[in-house]
Structure formats: structure tokens, C-alpha cells
Amino acid sequence: MAEEFLNRIRHKDLRARVTSADRAAELIRDGMVLGMSGFTRSGEAKAVPLALAARGRAEPLKVTLMTGASLGNDLDKILAEAHVTARRIPFMSDPGLRRAINAGEVMYIDQHLSETVEQLRTCQLAPIDIAIVEAVAITETGGIVPTTSVGNSASFALLAEKVIVEINTSQSEALEGLHDIYIPSYRPTRMPIPIVAPDSRVGLPFIPVPPERIAAIVFSSKKDSSAAVDQPDGDTRAIAGHLIEFLKNEVAHSRMPHHLHPLQAGIGSIANAVLHGFIDSPFHDLTMYSEVLQDSTFDLMDAGKMVFASGSSVTLSEARAREVMARFESYKGKLLLRPQEISNHPEVVRRLGLICINTALEFDIYGNVNSTHVMGTQMMNGIGGSGDFARNAFLSVFVTKSTAKGGRISSVVPMVSHVDHTEHDVDILVTEHGLADLRGLAPRERARVVIANCAGPDWRDALTDYYERAVTRGGHTPHLLEEALSWHDRLRRTGTMAPQ
Amino acid sequence: MAEEFLNRIRHKDLRARVTSADRAAELIRDGMVLGMSGFTRSGEAKAVPLALAARGRAEPLKVTLMTGASLGNDLDKILAEAHVTARRIPFMSDPGLRRAINAGEVMYIDQHLSETVEQLRTCQLAPIDIAIVEAVAITETGGIVPTTSVGNSASFALLAEKVIVEINTSQSEALEGLHDIYIPSYRPTRMPIPIVAPDSRVGLPFIPVPPERIAAIVFSSKKDSSAAVDQPDGDTRAIAGHLIEFLKNEVAHSRMPHHLHPLQAGIGSIANAVLHGFIDSPFHDLTMYSEVLQDSTFDLMDAGKMVFASGSSVTLSEARAREVMARFESYKGKLLLRPQEISNHPEVVRRLGLICINTALEFDIYGNVNSTHVMGTQMMNGIGGSGDFARNAFLSVFVTKSTAKGGRISSVVPMVSHVDHTEHDVDILVTEHGLADLRGLAPRERARVVIANCAGPDWRDALTDYYERAVTRGGHTPHLLEEALSWHDRLRRTGTMAPQ
């Protein structure tokens, strides 16, 4: 092992634990629960999972795989196809794993991202046998310095029986100092989490694991996957435009200061594009308290619009990753990465008063949102952090394009086929056509605004017709139960929601 | 005015503001927003609302009525029938008002009970013109001492342009000292809420209103309504039994201490009966951090099982109210009443790690819960605090009888007709038949357990048949969209969910 690599293990005794990925993977036995680093395709352990998949192809080997969130480098696909993943917790976004989940081959427990480690530390989920954590370095005291994500790594490492550390030499040593590892104390004698602003630093810059629990150290050099987000298009620019107009009006009415409140933006192309839209806004001195920091965060910093961003991971496109890492020192004072329990913590989200912008697959005329289940049955990704944020937001915004699949699907429907966010957790809905401000409105009032402002023009009459016939039956939230899901059923049968 | 009554106004200058309810009600003009005390039929202002209803019968007068939660003394019925209530926020449980809401005559904005005042203080709801607050007394400094509930009264009084105080002489002066009024600071510079245990006292024993804002003081002597909860029956005793067995097992496996975690129990007969069931349990030194304290809280204290209870109101049956008030001093060190924003605050709920027990109207085989909408359309009461608690609970339990309306309705259904609590917020489901522990289970696994353990025997085959046919279509959460709501539709058409 080259000296320069070994220098990343500053606790000298631990250098003896360096081994190959194959040897490290031998620690893993059939039926174990693994807690792996990785959040929104950043900072996942890369070598040991591949060795595990290879074993899985050769021998019976099934595990419960817990992570922060989605994994990069096709690991979720590779592990699912090797039939190693029997259970998967709490989030994924890989098409191959998605297929296995929807076929009932993998049991998927899709959770609020702040909750997984709470359930683990109270033994409400089966305990972690082995944690596998990607690191930039190991400190003099044996502390693990994470890479481009924190996710659940800290609690996994602290709760696991054994820890495998993967030191990734392609991850810049400049990342050290970026992380703020704070773990809430045990209940019922827990103290308040002392974060009072996005830049509050309250923890350690490493995960403080007792060195004797580090069972193996592996070196790897595989890069993080690049973000695969689409660039802003006309529709997402229109969505951003409507939201910014709305926020300008809130500022004009003194409901918010000029620097707004700290922003949270969800995963995916649309949220990234909407955040990007703030570059052309009049707002300045913006801050973020979010989960994943995408290209748009750095675009806003470069444009002088954003002064600080707290997240749990950094996921960038290839070009942006090169630029950002080249002058990382210039960003370092403006960034913090926290455990996802803290980036998403209801206590902190509510205290800071976040503006939360998340993406819906579909929403209904009464303001209920489906973020996860296509046609009520097929899992897309998972609820992720959207529930942690939307429930506790100062302002909870959901965005989506008004139609999908070339116009065959209306994303504004009579009744959503699955509910992730109830009407109580949704303040603002935005599509390319406009914005519906649902605050203080009763369901019957919301229906009119949602149809008029958000639905695609081709679908408005059918929605109005549904609503008006439903109202003749009465009720606080009028519906025609025999028709409420008929748009989805028609899509299933005919490939389009439109009547033939 | 008798001297003994006037002595309740210790700020002497304010005695000049004493007037009649009719005169006080004249301050209220058409179109105003009123913030009234009252929570779970306790501590509501009683005289001014009646004067208002009388005016509403004689002249055009419509208001937005905000409260803590439900009002006693039929006030919601009287105000709705006088057509005074145009909008109602955030909770009600009155059959007369319910009828008007479901007919679309009153616009009802049903909210998480911790959120209303957050929206008010950030001007996201129309501002309060007049607050009307029932009080035991007014202190030397003009502070308002609430009666049997705090609800939203503190923030209403602090945010309103004018305050009308109703001193209720039937409310015991012994109540003074019971309240803990803490108001979170403005965001984004809010500090942590310093509550770290159910008995943490962090605020003032009165609402600190500037005396000049008190526009009128009215005397009344009408009593709080008695709680109308049904006594425990065989079914609710069975539900309590299943839950206590489960908790015993959690303690046996060291997942909880012998005194459990602080308990929250929802409104209504079933929650009250379940809590009552703890009397015969082996647990001791129990605490509550809840919304409404019902008979069962005092039964548990008398039985030596419960050492402290924090709530936002006390709602008792007639007999229990007499007993409790007769020896109130003996309970006083064991009780605190807080603003509902604090009793239900996500920050505190999560920090204390509550065991939350709320009631469902129905739940589905995948663990989604409907607490509010009969047949997906007709509002029953509202979501109340159940969402504040369930989302942030250490353990989130929903209870219901397995059938309703003499067996014509199964409360376990293929798909709930309205979602208040998603699968992510539900750990445990209990009916008289048994308990389903959904922690760590994927939807397909949950379905089997829910059907086997919770459904009524007459409905199990039909549920299994639905589930098995749905599975043949695949999906993470299998459904037959064209049939998912057919049980409810059959009920609507034929009066029963059972096939003819």
C-alpha cells in the first residue's frame, strides 16, 4: 500500500487492519443487517458491496441493506440482480432495484429519512451487524471522516457490531472539516438539538467510533456517480417563475424578509431547476437547510445569491463536480454536511421555519400529494425526506409538470391514487401553468383554485365536471367514489387517462 | 357586581371595563375574525358567543371563528344555526356544525392543532380582530388566567387587536397556577423550546396581555359541558388488553423502561377506554404528555399508576368533574396545562419520545389511516392533534373497533377512502381481535398481518381475496384500482359494505 494512502489512516495501529475488499466482505454472513454509507448517490461504500455481489452470485447470501438514501455506481441494481438484497431500507432510486421491489422480490421499507436511526437506536428495527462507511481519512483517535455524504453513516457506525471503513482516495482530503456530526441523546432524557441557524456547528468533524470496532479497512478509488438530472426546460423555468412571483408578493406583504427563510429543495430534475431559477430572482443572502445539495446550490453561491448551505450530501453533475472540487476551499466556509436525522429533523425544520420545495408525481384537486406510487401501486423511489420537511415547513410547496408521458397522464387528478402528503401538509402547488395558494382554504375552495391554476388546459373541463358532479352528493370533500380512481384505471387499461 | 366577583379582577383599573355580554358582543362586526378559547369542550367563552348568535339571528353577521378545538355548551351548533359561522378553524366535533360543513354551508379548515398559531403569527391566515377568552381571574398586571383549557387562547389574545375576557365564576379559583404559558419566539431566530420532561415548567401561569388591549370584561357562570364519552365495553377492553400485552413484551425485551414513555391518548370513547385499561396493567410511574386529559387520567392517578400529566385541557364526565374539583389541590402538583402549540409541538413530541394512541375511523391493509372522512367525503370531526403526534411519536398506535354501525361497515378495508395518516406514520394497529405490529414490514407483509390480526372474522376472506388478486398485478403496494373503493361505494348504495 502506497505511503501516501496509508497516511490517510492517522491512527497508526489501525493500519494493520487494511485488507482487500474480498477479505472484508467475508465478514458478512447470510442473513445479516448491513448499514452502508451513501445518500443521493454520493459517498456510498463502493468496493465491499461489489465484492459482496460477487459472493452473492456464487453462494446463498441474503442481507437487509440499510443506507442513508440512494446509492450510486449502480450498486443497488448490482446487489438486487445478485439477489443479495432481501430487504431494503429506507430509500432507493435505482430502476433495477425498483423492478425487483415492484415484483415483490425485495421487501422495501420506505421511511421518513429522519426516522430510521431513531428506530434503530430504540431496537425497533433489527440491529446492524456491520456498518460499511466510505471515508476520506481516519483521524488520530480513530474517528471516521465521511466523504460527500453523511446520511445515516454516523449512527450506523456507532450502533454496529463491526465497522468496515472504505477509504476512497478519489475523494479529496479537502472534504475534512466539512462535516458536523451530532447525535441526539437517548430518550426520554434528550436535550434540545442546539441548532438555531443553517450554519450552527454543534458536533464533531468525524464519526467518533471506538477504534477496536473497526474490523477492516479497505482502499478504493472509484468516483461518485454524477448526478443525472435534466437541465431546466421551458416548463421547469415556468414553475420557477410562478414560485418566485409568489415569493416576491410575500415579501411585498411583509410576510417574509428579503433573504426569505432557509430553503429546502427535494431531489430530482424539477427541484434542481426550480432552485436554479432563484438566480434570476431579486432575493439575496439566501441560505439552505436541506438534504441534498445539487448543482443549483453552487450556481447560487457563484451568482452571489446564496451565503450558506447545510445538507446531508453533495451530488453534482460531472462538469460541476470538477469545478467545485478544484476550488473547494473557497466553498468550505459556506457548507456543512450533517447526519440526515439532523438535516431532516422535525425539531430543526420547524424551528428554522423552512421554505420546503418538493416534487409530486401527482396531486389532486383537494391538495393531497402522491410522491411515490405510479398508479397507486408501482413504487417510484420513496417518500425520502419530503414528509420530514413538508409537515414542519414554514411554507410547504409541491411542484410538478401538469402532465407526464407526452400528455397521456394528467398529474392533476380527481383523487390521488396514493397519499404521501395530506392536504394538511401542502400550502402551495405549482405547475408550469400557475400556482395555487391553498393556505386558509377549505377543500371546496381549493378544488376551484387547483383546477384553474395548475391543471393542463386539456384536463380542466374533465376535472371541473368531476368536481361539480361530486358536489351534488355533498360532503366536506366531495367525491364520486366509483369514479375517483377511474382516470388511473383507464391509464392502466388503455395507456392514457384521456377517454377514448 | 358582587365584590367577591370583582375581586377576581386584581388589576383594579380594569374593573371599569366590566360590561354585559350583549355590549361586549357589539364590538364584533360583520366579517371579523374571532379567536375564541375552548378546547375539547372545555374552557370556551360562554356568554359572548350566545350574545353573538342572538345578533346573528337579527342582522347580517358572519365571522371566521377560530378556536383551540371543539366547543362545549352546543355553541358550535348555535352559532352555525344562527348562520354566524362562515369559516371555522381548526377543529370541531358538533353534529349541527358538522351537518353545515358537509352541506358546504360553512367553510371548514381542518388543521394540525399545533399549526394554527404558527400560521397566524406569520400572517399566513387572516389576522384575529377580537379574541374572546374565558378566565378564572385577571392578575395584578392584567394577565389572563385561563380556566379548564389553554388551547390557542394565549396566542389569540396576544395577536388580537382587542381582547374580551369572560370571567367564569363557576370555574374554581384553584385552577390558578395550573397553566404554563410559553410562546415560541419569532422565526428565523427561534430558540429551542426548553421542555425536557412532561413536568418541565417553562412559562408563566397567565397570558401576559397589555391591559390596554382588554376592551371588555364579562362575567358568566355557565359550567363546562360534561364529557360525553361512552364507558369501556367488551371491545374497548379487548383493545386495551392487546395493547398492554404488546407493551409488556416491549418491556420484557428491554425496548422500553417499566414506566414506559410518556403517553398521549386521543379524543373520544375508545382512546379514553384504552387509557383506562392501564389501571390493570403492571406499569407504574406513568406520565402523560397529551392534549386532552379525560377521566382516565384521573383514574390512573387515583390508582397510583400515574405520577404526572401535561395537557392542553381537562374534559371530565359530570361525576368525575365534581370529585376532581372538590380535591383539586391534591392533583395540582401533578398537572400542567399548556398552549396546544406546545402540548402538540413536533419538537417536544419527538424529544420526549411519546407513545401516541389515537383512534381511526378505518385503516387499510397496508396501514394507511382515515381519522376524519366517513366514506371519503363526510367530515366527522377533523384531524386534530393526531398528525402532530403520530408523525413524531416514539411509537404510533391507532385503535378502532373492527366494525361499525352494527357490523354493516368493516373498519379494515382494501384502501382507505381518505388518508390522514400514511403508512409511514403508523407503527401499531389494534382492534378488539388483535394487534398488528407493522414496524419494519413492507406493504405486502403488512397486509397479511393486518388481515389476520385486526379484521373482523366475517371480513377476512374478502380482504384476503382482494389482496391476492391485487398481488397478481404486481406493485410495491398491490391494488385493484377499479375495486379499491368499491366497499365504500357499496355502503353508499346499499347501506352495507357486505355484498348482497
Ligand SMILES: CC(C)(COP(=O)(O)OP(=O)(O)OC[C@H]1O[C@@H](n2cnc3c(N)ncnc32)[C@H](O)[C@@H]1OP(=O)(O)O)[C@@H](O)C(=O)NCCC(=O)NCCS
Ligand atoms: C417525484 C419524483 C419521482 C420526481 O422526480 P423528477 O426527476 O423531479 O421528475 P420527472 O418529471 O423527471 O419524473 C420522474 C419520472 O416520473 C414520471 N412521472 C411524473 N409524473 C407522473 C405521473 N403523474 N404518473 C406517472 N408517472 C409520472 C415521469 O414521466 C418520469 O418518468 P421517467 O423516469 O420514465 O422519465 C422525485 O422527486 C421523488 O422521488 N420524490 C420523492 C422523494 C422526495 O421528495 N424527496 C425529497 C426530499 S429531499
Ligand SMILES: CC(C)(COP(=O)(O)OP(=O)(O)OC[C@H]1O[C@@H](n2cnc3c(N)ncnc32)[C@H](O)[C@@H]1OP(=O)(O)O)[C@@H](O)C(=O)NCCC(=O)NCCS
Ligand atoms: C375517529 C373518531 C371519530 C373516533 O371517535 P370515538 O368516539 O372514539 O369512536 P366511535 O367508535 O364512538 O366512533 C364515532 C362515530 O364514528 C362511527 N364510525 C366508526 N368507524 C366508522 C367507519 N369505519 N365508517 C363510518 N363510521 C364509523 C361510529 O359508528 C360512531 O358513529 P356515531 O357517532 O353515529 O355513533 C375520533 O377519535 C376522532 O375524531 N379522531 C380524529 C381526531 C383525533 O384523533 N384527535 C386526537 C388527537 S388528541
